[in-house]
Every structure is written in C-alpha cells, then in structure tokens.
Amino acid sequence: MARVEDSPWAIPVAQIASRAGQSKPIDADFPAPSGIGDSIVGIKEGEPVHVSGQFDSIVDGLIFTGRLVAPFVSECTRCLKPIDEDWPVDVTVFFPYESGQDKANGKGGKSKKDDEIDIIAGEDESEDTYPLLENGAFADIEAMIRDTLVESLPLQPLCRPDCRGLCSQCGADLNEDPDHHHDVTDIRFAGLAGLKAQLEAEQNGEQAE
Numbered sequence: 001m002a003r004v005e006d007s008p009w010a011i012p013v014a015q016i017a018s019r020a021g022q023s024k025p026i027d028a029d030f031p032a033p034s035g036i037g038d039s040i041v042g043i044k045e046g047e048p049v050h051v052s053g054q055f056d057s058i059v060d061g062l063i064f065t066g067r068l069v070a071p072f073v074s075e076c077t078r079c080l081k082p083i084d085e086d087w088p089v090d091v092t093v094f095f096p097y098e099s100g101q102d103k104a105n106g107k108g109g110k111s112k113k114d115d116e117i118d119i120i121a122g123e124d125e126s127e128d129t130y131p132l133l134e135n136g137a138f139a140d141i142e143a144m145i146r147d148t149l150v151e152s153l154p155l156q157p158l159c160r161p162d163c164r165g166l167c168s169q170c171g172a173d174l175n176e177d178p179d180h181h182h183d184v185t186d187i188r189f190a191g192l193a194g195l196k197a198q199l200e201a202e203q204n205g206e207q208a209e
C-alpha cells in the first residue's frame with residue numbers, strides 16, 4: 001500500500017494538530033481528483049486545483065476554511081460554445097481527530113459534534129467531515145476537493161446568463177445576429193395550416209346546416 005505522505009493530497013498538519021488554537025495556511029495547487037463531472041461538464045483529472053485558505057486546530061479536530069479554484073470545462077447548454085473558465089468555490093470543512101468509524105457505524109454523538117461545528121464555523125453547510133491520517137499527522141483533502149467541486153458544478157452551464165442560443169431552424173448563433181429570423185414558413189407548418197383551415201371550413205359548414 002502506498003504511503004500516506006506520497007499522496008499528492010496529503011497535507012502534513014502534525015505541528016498544528018498537537019494543540020488547539022493554531023493555524024496553518026495553504027496556498028498551493030493540487031491535482032484534480034477523478035470523478036468531477038464528465039468530459040462535457042467537469043474538471044479534468046490531474047488539472048491543477050488551486051487551494052488557498054487555512055487549517056485551524058480546535059479541541060476535537062481541524063477546520064479548513066478557504067477557496068478552491070479549478071479549471072472548469074463545459075459547453076453552453078444554449079449555444080454549445082465551449083466554456084473554459086476558472087471556477088471558484090468557497091469551502092469550510094471539518095477534519096475530526098476521531099476516525100470516521102463512529103460516523104460510519106451510525107453511533108451516537110455525531111449530532112453533538114455537528115452542532116459544535118456549526119457554532120464554530122457559523123455556517124449551515126459545514127457538516128462535511130474528512131479524514132485525518134496517521135494519527136492526525138496528515139489531512140487528506142482529495143475527497144474534500146472532489147465533493148466540493150462536484151456539488152458546485154452547474155447543471156446547465158451558460159456562456160453568459162443572457163445567452164440567446166441557436167436558431168431552432170438553421171442553427172445560427174443568435175448572439176451574433178439578434179435580428180435573425182426566417183420569413184419562409186416551414187413546409188410542415190404550412191401543411192398544418194391547410195389542415196386547420198379545412199377543419200374550420202367543415203365545422204362552419206356543419207353549423208350552417
């Protein structure tokens with residue numbers, strides 16, 4: 001099995017995990033873990049995710065507060081233009097000293113801990129907890145990066161909020177030509193219009209009788 005310190009996502013935190021009230025700043029790039037979105041909307045595995053912020057030690061664990069900035073790749077759901085932008089996400093998560101075993105087994109005490117985190121972090125979304133490894137010597141941020149970015153990905157990315165999309169008939173980009181339209185009635189609609197006129201005529205004929 002690979003050693004913890006060889007993981008690109010293992011951050012040495014032993015020096016602050018020893019007692020409460022200390023902090024360690026982070027400002028570095030980490031490789032994007034696999035499984036963040038897909039090839040159409042997502043963040044490519046191995047691309048640099050910039051992590052900035054700090055770990056603060058409290059009595060029962062470490063809190064990480066900071067920001068992730070990842071190279072987000074997708075395409076606009078309206079005009080299909082490729083989107084390639086830096087995607088910033090703020091994050092506050094907890095790395096408890098206790099292993100995640102209690103939580104996994106569904107034992108009591110979890111809710112109490114979550115209450116404490118909420119008070120300290122002052123946020124509702126701080127219930128995510130992540131593992132410390134080697135008796136608190138390393139914080140493993142792989143899952144933190146993955147979960148945070150996955151949760152933040154837009155379901156329907158747009159190149160800009162007011163993107164006009166494409167013409168449904170010819171596919172022209174309506175952003176480039178806002179006045180674009182077609183005067184010629186679609187042959188299918190012409191057929192329907194004829195049918196409608198025929199039905200109306202029949203109806204009128206019935207009513208006249």
Ligand SMILES: [Zn+2]
Binds near residue numbers: 081158160
């Ligand atoms: Zn667009």
Ligand SMILES: [Zn+2]
Binds near residue numbers: 167168
């Ligand atoms: Zn058109």
